Amino acid sequence: MKFSNIQIFSLAILFLVSCNEKQKKEKTIKRTQSETEFKSNPLKESVARGRLVYNDFCITCHMASGEGVANVFPPIANSDYLKNNQLQSLKGIKFGQKGEIIVNGKTYNGAMAALGLDDDEVADVMNYINNSWGNKYGNLITEEEVAKIEK
Structure with a gap:
């Protein structure tokens, strides 16, 4: 199975975007937990x-x-x-x-x-x-x- 340059590039972009979304989600969870701890x-x-x-x-x-x-x-x-x-x-x-x-x-x-x-x-x-x-x-x-x- 051979991949074209466009397919490889698309997979790389998809991978980077999904990693970035995971980091954003983790930051949001940590911020929300610390805000809750402060408020309570x-x-x-x-x-x-x-x-x-x-x-x-x-x-x-x-x-x-x-x-x-x-x-x-x-x-x-x-x-x-x-x-x-x-x-x-x-x-x-x-x-x-x-x-x-x-x-x-x-x-x-x-x-x-x-x-x-x-x-x-x-x-x-x-x-x-x-x-x-x-x-x-x-x-x-x-x-x-x-x-x-x-x-």
Whole structure:
């Protein structure tokens, strides 16, 4: 069986085109997988929702950068209290908090009213606080974990 130059050339073009299509398909699959992984990141999604909650309920006292108000409202940015007392901090967000606490070596003796947040909002705002202003505290806090917290 003898092939003409045109047939050989046609087969070569067909081969190159099919290889190129395979590469495009593989790139599309990889891109789609990485986009899906990014979009389905529960912590990032919770932090984004928590920012909205923070801006609605917390920013007035704890300020936009989490530094608080000296001697009145404690900082939550780089806060040793927040880092070392995650459960107490969650209780404070969920139920309110009063009494003396020590944050970064300074004593605060005020009150934070209960904000009336749902458990999912408490989890989201805590995830935002734990992952903002240089804070890197703990793992993802879920609505289910918050629901189990009692006064």
